[in-house]
Amino acid sequence: MKRKIVSEKFQELFGTPGDFYFSPGRVNLIGEHTDYNGGFVLPGAIDKGMLACIKENGTDKIRAFAVDLNEYEEFGMEEADKPEQSWARYIFGVVREITKRGGKVKGFDTAFSGDVPLGAGLSSSAALESTYAFALNEIFGLGIDKFELAKIGQATEHNYCGVKCGIMDQFASVFGKEGHLIRLDCRSLEYEYVPFDPVGYKVVLIDSVVKHELASSAYNKRRESCETVVKAIQKRHPEVELLRDADMNMLAEVKGEVSAEDYMRAEYVIEEIQRLLDACAALKRGDYKTVGEKMYGTHHGMSKLYEVSCEELDFLNDIAKECGVTGSRVMGGGFGGCTINLVPEDKYDMFIDKAVKEFTHKFGKEPKVYPVRIGNGSRKL
Numbered sequence: 001m002k003r004k005i006v007s008e009k010f011q012e013l014f015g016t017p018g019d020f021y022f023s024p025g026r027v028n029l030i031g032e033h034t035d036y037n038g039g040f041v042l043p044g045a046i047d048k049g050m051l052a053c054i055k056e057n058g059t060d061k062i063r064a065f066a067v068d069l070n071e072y073e074e075f076g077m078e079e080a081d082k083p084e085q086s087w088a089r090y091i092f093g094v095v096r097e098i099t100k101r102g103g104k105v106k107g108f109d110t111a112f113s114g115d116v117p118l119g120a121g122l123s124s125s126a127a128l129e130s131t132y133a134f135a136l137n138e139i140f141g142l143g144i145d146k147f148e149l150a151k152i153g154q155a156t157e158h159n160y161c162g163v164k165c166g167i168m169d170q171f172a173s174v175f176g177k178e179g180h181l182i183r184l185d186c187r188s189l190e191y192e193y194v195p196f197d198p199v200g201y202k203v204v205l206i207d208s209v210v211k212h213e214l215a216s217s218a219y220n221k222r223r224e225s226c227e228t229v230v231k232a233i234q235k236r237h238p239e240v241e242l243l244r245d246a247d248m249n250m251l252a253e254v255k256g257e258v259s260a261e262d263y264m265r266a267e268y269v270i271e272e273i274q275r276l277l278d279a280c281a282a283l284k285r286g287d288y289k290t291v292g293e294k295m296y297g298t299h300h301g302m303s304k305l306y307e308v309s310c311e312e313l314d315f316l317n318d319i320a321k322e323c324g325v326t327g328s329r330v331m332g333g334g335f336g337g338c339t340i341n342l343v344p345e346d347k348y349d350m351f352i353d354k355a356v357k358e359f360t361h362k363f364g365k366e367p368k369v370y371p372v373r374i375g376n377g378s379r380k381l
């Protein structure tokens with residue numbers, strides 16, 4: 001469907017057909033704000049993402065059309081050519097990051113569209129970055145490996161979009177595998193595909209429709225808090241490079257030296273890294289009850305210690321609890337977006353019904369419901 005629209009638009013604008021590439025958005029079962037602390041995450045790619053049609057155009061310019069926004073931009077590939085539109089900066093940033101790594105990208109035409117909702121915490125931006133990193137690598141025969149493709153997307157966020165994100169979203173988008181979550185060590189980038197088929201349960205996202213678009217400065221602030229605490233701990237434990245290496249005793253030692261806020265942030269992260277390890281062990285045993293308890297633990301930490309939840313997300317989490325949902329929590333960076341819910345099949349309809357009704361009644365807007373299907377990563381179509 002989307003492909004037809006993009007293809008027609010591309011043909012109309014550039015008078016030629018192009019090649020199609022796709023990269024997905026992601027969910028994350030548990031392990032939030034742990035990636036930039038060197039910890040673990042457990043994401044999976046979803047069956048929704050970004051679709052781009054691309055073709056070399058024989059110039060040194062990029063001509064790009066955002067189908068969903070009906071916006072066009074044309075820009076060069078030098079540092080000074082940074083485009084105005086934020087969507088165009090993702091494409092530009094990917095080109096710049098490839099160039100910095102010695103890759104030679106030539107001018108191209110492109111049109112793209114997505115079916116992953118924007119600003120809902122499903123990493124639409126990582127999907128866009130991965131789509132272009134993957135496509136340009138193939139089209140120009142650059143021979144960049146998949147790890148570096150993910151890092152190119154991450155560096156695009158850092159250097160062209162103002163978000164000092166970790167590696168989780170881009171990694172999941174590039175490496176996704178149908179029916180599997182990825183247990184990723186964000187320090188070494190060692191990873192393992194974990195089969196994910198929770199028999200008797202459904203996994204569903206409930207989108208609070210609170211947009212998290214303006215959250216980048218708050219996100220960067222969280223990261224700074226973590227770094228501040230690491231510096232304090234390093235005075236006694238120079239071997240600690242990241243919060244991954246710290247434990248609650250080390251944190252307690254610096255209680256008087258860091259702000260109460262920074263302390264809370266670090267407490268959340270240290271606990272969350274452990275929660276993920278516990279949840280992974282439980283998942284291996286098929287113990288979804290424990291996985292679910294850990295998810296609630298994450299929500300509590302993100303809401304009360306890391307303070308990246310909001311009234312709408314807390315409300316959805318409370319309803320999940322009331323309905324006997326096994327696990328529920330705010331997913332992704334936070335400040336809006338979705339909760340991810342692990343729901344026993346026999347409670348599913350009741351939960352969705354109650355969540356939609358009560359949320360709409362309270363906030364005067366309807367939440368969106370997305371059943372989760374774990375799909376494959378970046379690819380040519």
Ligand code: GLA
Nearest residue numbers: 032033165166167168332333
């Ligand atoms: C955003 C970032 C990720 C990660 C999550 C929180 O999605 O892009 O790198 O930090 O937030 O886990």
